Amino acid sequence: MKLNRRTFLVNSGTLAAAAVSGGVATSAKAAPAAGSPKPRKPYEGIGDAPFAAGEPCLQAPAETTMGVAWKVSGLSKGVVEIADNPEMRGARTVKAGGYGLVPIDVSVLQVRLENLKPATTYWYRTVSTPFTDYKNIYDAKLGKPVVGKIHSFTTMGATAHSHFCMMCDTHARWEPFELIVAKLKELRPAAVVWAGDATNTTQEKETAVEIFLDPQVKHRDYAADIPVFFVAGNHDFRGSWISKLDEVVHARHPAERTGAEWDLKWNFAVRLGDVAMIGLDTGEDKPDGHPKWFGLANFSPYRRAQAEWLARAFERPEIASAPHKVVFCHIPLYAAPDHPDYPHDGVKIDPQDYAYWSRECNELWNPLFEKHGVKLVVAGHKHCLRIDPPSKGRSWHQIVGGGPELGRTHKGPDASRFPTVIEGKVENGKLVVTAHDVWKNRVAAKITI
Incomplete structure (x- = not known):
């Protein structure tokens, strides 16, 4: 039996849309109550909200480089600590981005590991630090770092x-x-x-x-x-x-x-x-x-x-x-x-x-x-x-x-x-x-x- 891929994908999207709408009329978003605090925007920091960092994902592998990306639950900065031993002795810290300003983000952090040796095993972990408040570079506060589990990879x-x-x-x-x-x-x-x-x-x-x-x-x-x-x-x-x-x-x-x-x-x-x-x-x-x-x-x-x-x-x-x-x-x-x-x-x-x-x-x-x-x-x-x-x-x-x-x-x-x-x-x-x-x-x- 031959599958019609287009029908499969279109029907899947139609069913998903129907499930979301459910035939119920939507209403306008309720206005905030008088005197309530102004909602915090994502790039203003997480405030008192809990912060979490997801599992790392190894991407774009090569002989001397490796990409690492992971999900975060709010505005944060991130680094990867990498070592040539599972105890992480002598680990070096690699920041996100390249030269100049280190990028921060509300949902994804990415770090590129460079100057690695071919066909070599390394151990690494992510460290994510949230901004609880970020009005500008002179008025910002950091929260407690979240240190990930130790993982390993081998270069190509x-x-x-x-x-x-x-x-x-x-x-x-x-x-x-x-x-x-x-x-x-x-x-x-x-x-x-x-x-x-x-x-x-x-x-x-x-x-x-x-x-x-x-x-x-x-x-x-x-x-x-x-x-x-x-x-x-x-x-x-x-x-x-x-x-x-x-x-x-x-x-x-x-x-x-x-x-x-x-x-x-x-x-x-x-x-x-x-x-x-x-x-x-x-x-x-x-x-x-x-x-x-x-x-x-x-x-x-x-x-x-x-x-x-x-x-x-x-x-x-x-x-x-x-x-x-x-x-x-x-x-x-x-x-x-x-x-x-x-x-x-x-x-x-x-x-x-x-x-x-x-x-x-x-x-x-x-x-x-x-x-x-x-x-x-x-x-x-x-x-x-x-x-x-x-x-x-x-x-x-x-x-x-x-x-x-x-x-x-x-x-x-x-x-x-x-x-x-x-x-x-x-x-x-x-x-x-x-x-x-x-x-x-x-x-x-x-x-x-």
Whole structure:
């Protein structure tokens, strides 16, 4: 049975809106009682309110840098203490931001750890200090610091453990996300790639904070010890706030870019043991001229810019020498001519048309894949596990991960629809890729490359 993704997502949003409205007429906000204190604005400090800091999330990992982000409940400043031992002896303190003014925020604190050693384990903890009052720099008061738990991570590098996992299309659905996180905790990979559609439509920052930093699951520390690479999906470009996502999710370190590449926030090419992990952004699933975009889409130039960046990334010594080159993206880069997906590649300007796969990305990037020996492309978007072996003109395997459905779509039961964790590790020189069905807790597929 074939899932209509658009109907699934639109119906989900309609039901959510109906649940909120409930058919009850709304009323104007009541005026404050005479003599009551003026409500405190978020950037004026927390006052007497309790303060809390969430679990840290390791983001944008690299050989010598690591991003840390965490949720806070009110205006605060934050630092990360980092050491090369679990007792935190000799720990150094790293402030948020770069040079000049240290940023403070009412909901998210971000710290970038730099000057790290490749393939090295570090221990760290967050320290968050609230402002109880902040009128201006001369009239502000700090509250009691909140010191987080000690966690650890290992940086990327050629001698790191060649073990990764990929999750995708979680769509802020907490029951399948709980199953995915439990599997990641069990497998303990060196890094995780979140390959898009983490969101649905993001109209405000609080939505992104919940999805990435405060998911409504048991293990909210899902990324406190296992770093996460982020690859955007088409839904991660939707919503009036979403262009500011790097306020919640660390973009790649600026040092990874040349001047011409400054706006490539999410692309990565990082060595993890014998694997070169490469992240590409397929963008939206509609052409730039689609009427639904109101002139806001500029993805074709973005894909071409990524092709130029990719050509340079493949020439870097640590990437060129990797025995296994693996590409991660959201929309699949291939569909067989006899496959039902093949005609639907998002090339027409039509209100109902969207990409089942990206022909444009394939034409731009596949020549580079072939030239530099890419062995595997890991994608999502289709909400159904699929494996495409190499074929004429394409020497790489493609594996497509599942979505958030637990054996049921809007059309009824469908056992082929389940969330997945795609695991890759190098064993005896071979890349072994396992697709875990986290709904039934079974191995759904396994290939060796």
